[in-house]
Structure formats: C-alpha cells, structure tokens
Amino acid sequence: MAPSTTYSNSNSRLRPASWWFLLLFLIQPVLAFSQRSDSSVTVSAGEHYLRSSFHRFWWGRHYRQVWAEPVEVPLLWISQFKGGVTPVKEGGSFQTKNLRLVDAAGREYVLRSIDKDPSKALPKGLQKSFVASLMRDQTSVIHPYGAFIVPALASAAGVYHTNPQLVYLADDPALGEFRKDFAHMLMLLEERPDGNWDQLESFGTPQDIFSSKKAFGKMVSSPLYQVDTKRYLLSRLFDMWLSDWSRREDQWRWAVAENKGQTHFSPIPRDRDHAFFKFNDGVLTKLVSVFKPNYQSFDKTIVGQNVKGLIRSSYQMDAYLLAYLTEEDFRQAALELQQKLTDQVIDQALQTWPPQIRELSEKEFSAKLKSRRNDLAEAAATFYQLLNKEVLLPGTDAEDRFVLEFQADGSVLVQHWSFEKDMQRNLLHEKFFSPAQTKSLSIYGLGEEDTFVLKGKGKTKIKLHLYGGEETDRLQVEETFQVSGSKIHLYDEEDGNEYPKHKKIKKKDYKPAAEEFNGAGWLLRHRLH
Incomplete structure (x- = not known):
C-alpha cells in the first residue's frame, strides 16, 4: 500500500497525519522548555x-x-x-x-x-x-x-x-x-x-x-x-x-x-x-x-x-x-x-x-x-x-634578621625578624627547636642584606646550616654566645659578606647556581614554584 500524501489533490486540506506534524511543530518549544527546566536522566x-x-x-x-x-x-x-x-x-x-x-x-x-x-x-x-x-x-x-x-x-x-x-x-x-x-x-x-x-x-x-x-x-x-x-x-x-x-x-x-x-x-x-x-x-x-x-x-x-x-x-x-x-x-x-x-x-x-x-x-x-x-x-x-626532623627556614627577598638563642638543654630558640615599610623591626615567627625532634636546621636569608645573630649558652646538639643568600650578609656574635658541641656551618657565597671568624663556626666557601639563593630560586629548588 502506498503511503498517504500530505495534502489532498482536490482542496489542499491537511490530512490527519499532517495535523500531527503541525501539532508537533507547535508544541516542540514547550517540550524543549519542559526538558530544560526540570528533567533528569x-x-x-x-x-x-x-x-x-x-x-x-x-x-x-x-x-x-x-x-x-x-x-x-x-x-x-x-x-x-x-x-x-x-x-x-x-x-x-x-x-x-x-x-x-x-x-x-x-x-x-x-x-x-x-x-x-x-x-x-x-x-x-x-x-x-x-x-x-x-x-x-x-x-x-x-x-x-x-x-x-x-x-x-x-x-x-x-x-x-x-x-x-x-x-x-x-x-x-x-x-x-x-x-x-x-x-x-x-x-x-x-x-x-x-x-x-x-x-x-x-x-x-x-x-x-x-x-x-x-x-x-x-x-x-x-x-x-x-x-x-x-x-x-x-x-x-x-x-x-x-x-x-x-x-x-x-x-x-x-x-x-x-x-x-x-x-x-x-x-x-x-x-x-x-x-x-x-x-x-x-x-x-x-x-x-x-x-x-x-x-x-x-x-x-x-x-x-x-x-x-x-x-x-x-x-x-x-x-x-x-x-x-x-x-x-x-x-x-x-x-x-x-x-x-x-x-x-x-x-x-x-x-x-x-x-x-x-x-x-x-x-x-x-x-x-x-x-x-x-x-x-x-x-x-x-x-x-x-616535618621537624630536618627543618628548612627561608627568609624573604627583603632584609631579614634571624636570632638564634642557644639553651642549656641543647634546644635553640629561632626568631625571624623583618623590617617593615616604616623600618621598624617586626617579629614574624619564633619557635624552640628541640634536639629530641630536630636533627638539622637550615636557615636561608635569600635576597637583600640579612643578619644572623648568635647568642646564649648551651650545647649545639642540632646540626645548624646558615645560608646568607644574595647581597652583603652579616654574622653578629654576641658576648653571651658560649656553646659547646658540634660547630655551626656558615656558607659564604663570596659576595662581600661580613662573617667574622669564631672557633665554633665553620665557614665554607660556596658558589651557588644562578638565582639559587633568592626567593624565586628557593621555591624552584624545593618544587614549590
């Protein structure tokens, strides 16, 4: 049987099948809106x-x-x-x-x-x-x-x-x-x-x-x-x-x-x-x-x-x-x-x-x-x-001052000071590091002129490593500094640092790679950048 045509030959009126197509065409936007508003799968x-x-x-x-x-x-x-x-x-x-x-x-x-x-x-x-x-x-x-x-x-x-x-x-x-x-x-x-x-x-x-x-x-x-x-x-x-x-x-x-x-x-x-x-x-x-x-x-x-x-x-x-x-x-x-x-x-x-x-x-x-x-x-x-077995303490690319005060029990109080915009010193961080938990402690001054201050009496039971970084850095040894035990390692990049000799400090010449001791280099070296 041949399929029905869409229009009659006599008066062009729509057959029933065509009405369905027209109806579908008219309600399609309504159906689409219904689907879009609250449908799920x-x-x-x-x-x-x-x-x-x-x-x-x-x-x-x-x-x-x-x-x-x-x-x-x-x-x-x-x-x-x-x-x-x-x-x-x-x-x-x-x-x-x-x-x-x-x-x-x-x-x-x-x-x-x-x-x-x-x-x-x-x-x-x-x-x-x-x-x-x-x-x-x-x-x-x-x-x-x-x-x-x-x-x-x-x-x-x-x-x-x-x-x-x-x-x-x-x-x-x-x-x-x-x-x-x-x-x-x-x-x-x-x-x-x-x-x-x-x-x-x-x-x-x-x-x-x-x-x-x-x-x-x-x-x-x-x-x-x-x-x-x-x-x-x-x-x-x-x-x-x-x-x-x-x-x-x-x-x-x-x-x-x-x-x-x-x-x-x-x-x-x-x-x-x-x-x-x-x-x-x-x-x-x-x-x-x-x-x-x-x-x-x-x-x-x-x-x-x-x-x-x-x-x-x-x-x-x-x-x-x-x-x-x-x-x-x-x-x-x-x-x-x-x-x-x-x-x-x-x-x-x-x-x-x-x-x-x-x-x-x-x-x-x-x-x-x-x-x-x-x-x-x-x-x-x-x-x-x-986290506290081998500790790394970075400074910033501004002027930093790290004060290390040695204690009788072998622990070390570390204070990180910085200079704010008004040039007033500001204590950023401080913490006692105990040799019972910390085996080594490395401090990085990074950019600008940084200062390491050593003070206090005690025994160095934690291995200490000090890295100045870029620019001219300083070591300040106070009169109260009297320690026994292992020496403190100080790394000198040979860029005019002011590091006086001391019997408890072992200075090592060090040639860092390019940008190794500024902030960006430190982040890169430790896979954080």
Whole structure:
C-alpha cells in the first residue's frame, strides 16, 4: 500500500497525519522548555568497571559496584544555569575533561568529568595497549561520588571548600564549539576558586584569590605577605582524615585578605578526586602499594606509615608553611577536628548521596570516618615529627634578621625578624627547636642584606646550616654566645659578606647556581614554584 500524501489533490486540506506534524511543530518549544527546566536522566558513572571475580582478585574490588550503579541525575542546561553561563576554555589533566564557565558577573565555574582516563598520559603507541586498559581500569579506585559529601564535613570542620553538584550535561546549543566533546556527559559542577567571591562563605568571602605559585612568590618576596598557618594545618589534618593523599600545591588556592598593612592568605582546598582512595584490596595492587607508599587507601586507621604516605606529595609545602607551628598547635588542631566531626555530622553528610549510593557505601564510610577520627591525635603527632626532623627556614627577598638563642638543654630558640615599610623591626615567627625532634636546621636569608645573630649558652646538639643568600650578609656574635658541641656551618657565597671568624663556626666557601639563593630560586629548588 502506498503511503498517504500530505495534502489532498482536490482542496489542499491537511490530512490527519499532517495535523500531527503541525501539532508537533507547535508544541516542540514547550517540550524543549519542559526538558530544560526540570528533567533528569538515570545513568551509571562507569558500568565498564564491572569485572570478573578473577580480575577483582588480582586487581582489586575497589568501587566497581558504585561506578556501575544507575542513579538519577539532573540535566544541566548552561543556557539557564545562573541566568546563563558561557563556556570559555577546555582544560584539565590527561585524566579529566574540564570545561570552564563564566557567568554575567565574571565568576567562574568548572565542569569536570566524573569518569577519568589516565591512559591519555601514556605515549601514543601505548594508548591502545594492555597497559592503557589496565590504567583505565584502575580509575575504579576512586569513589565517583566521594566529593559530594565533603562540603558538609568541611563546613563542620571549619575548612574552606567548593560546593560540587552532580549533573548530566545536556546537549545545549549554548555549548557552542564544546558541544561535540562535552554534551551527554556525567560531570561535577563547582565554583572555580579564582577572582572575586565576596559573597561565598565557603571561600571566606574573599575579593581576590591567588594560585599557590602567586601566593608563595609574594611570601618569599616580602614579609608583608603571610599565610594562615593554623587554618592550613587544620585543612591538612582534614585531608588525612579523608585519606586524600594528592594535595600538591596546585590542589590549593589562597583567599586574599588585607589586615593592618599585611596581606594574609587562607587556604582553599580543591579537587577531591583522590579522597577515599581504595587501592590495596587486590593481590597485585597491594603489591604495587609497597612501591607507591603515597597510594594510601581509605581504611579504618591513619597512624604510622599511613601518615608518611599521605604527606608524600605535599611534604615540601607542608614543611615550608608549618615550620614555626608547635607540637601543641598540632595537638590542638587534631582535638578541634575530633570535637567538630561528630557522629551526627558524619551521618548527615552521607545523606547527600543518591539513595542507591547510600545503600552501597553508607555503612562502610560511616564506620571508617568515625574510626579514623579517633586516630587524628596520633596522626597529628606523627605529622609533626616527620616535618621537624630536618627543618628548612627561608627568609624573604627583603632584609631579614634571624636570632638564634642557644639553651642549656641543647634546644635553640629561632626568631625571624623583618623590617617593615616604616623600618621598624617586626617579629614574624619564633619557635624552640628541640634536639629530641630536630636533627638539622637550615636557615636561608635569600635576597637583600640579612643578619644572623648568635647568642646564649648551651650545647649545639642540632646540626645548624646558615645560608646568607644574595647581597652583603652579616654574622653578629654576641658576648653571651658560649656553646659547646658540634660547630655551626656558615656558607659564604663570596659576595662581600661580613662573617667574622669564631672557633665554633665553620665557614665554607660556596658558589651557588644562578638565582639559587633568592626567593624565586628557593621555591624552584624545593618544587614549590
């Protein structure tokens, strides 16, 4: 039978089938609006991570069932979000696809793919090999919905945080050139900590936010820039509690605040992809973890070697920022977290998950988070011990004055003084370093003319190394300086330094590489710039 035609030959009236087409054409905008306003999809984050029992035995169970579980997710139309946002830049690492969005006020947001593909970091010849397949498979060590419980926990702990939302990116024409690569993707949507967020409490309502590179550069350039070290310590212990071991400097942004002529930086952690990492539940992955101690798994404890692994990627930054905090500061920070992260806080945070995910993960996470909370005091003590074995104390590229006062018990009081704009001395930092905890102490004057002052009576039980840096530096030995024990090592760059001879000081000629002893060189040498 031949199909019916659209129009009759006699009077051109529309046949019934044509009325349907016309009706569909008329209501299409209504249907589209309905889809864009409140529709959702049901989708799994990664059904391909389901593997055989044989594979799981060798390569781990991880979070495979969670990845494969379908959940209901709201559709995101960027043409409607925040009154309409504009996609401006594709980014991300080799593993994650990122898309930056900007709203009408200039605030930035970022979309990050939930699924990852670390095999993209391999040479092209290996990207379709067994190695690539295995690397992709190990994405299942990450809990795909872990980041979404962090805001409630961080808020209770007093730690700054982003506010991620789980979304399914709609095939929105507003995506423009990015439509092909990003439409129909399960993603995490959150604020990008950059620029002015003076209305966002979870960032500390800052009018400006710096990258680590910019913040650290400012800190070594002038004593007028300082970091909120106690908030950073609280944030780092919170990281350990979450088993978030990937906390290198790029995982942080810094809220800027002015106070009495000084600029203070407060830490904003970002990117919680590696929180709740679960790696050592397969025969071969457990073996790999022996050679990769930073791959710490989310289990019920955070003691001993766990702490060493958890700070491996951030050790240089931790040591730099926390150098002057005391053992009591660490103990108090752990106690504060234990008091704030109550059972009720934990249980309420887990309600953030979709019902299907709660069914799979709630019991496990509740038990582990409560158990790990009880280990925070011991973890903080270990953290302090690891950071204080070999201590590096940098000055700035302004005039610095380090006063070392030796004590009868072999400890050393170090004071870091600087000259402010009005040329008045200002005590920036001070701390007693004990030989029971500190084996060596190296002090770097960095740029400009710096002064080392030695005073006090005692025994030098800590190995001391003094580096003046650029310009003409001075050594001032006071009459009260009477010590026994090992000599103090003073490194002379032969640029006109005023270093008088003393029997307890061993002067060494030293030729540093270009820019080695200014602020930028110091950051570069310690992988912070």
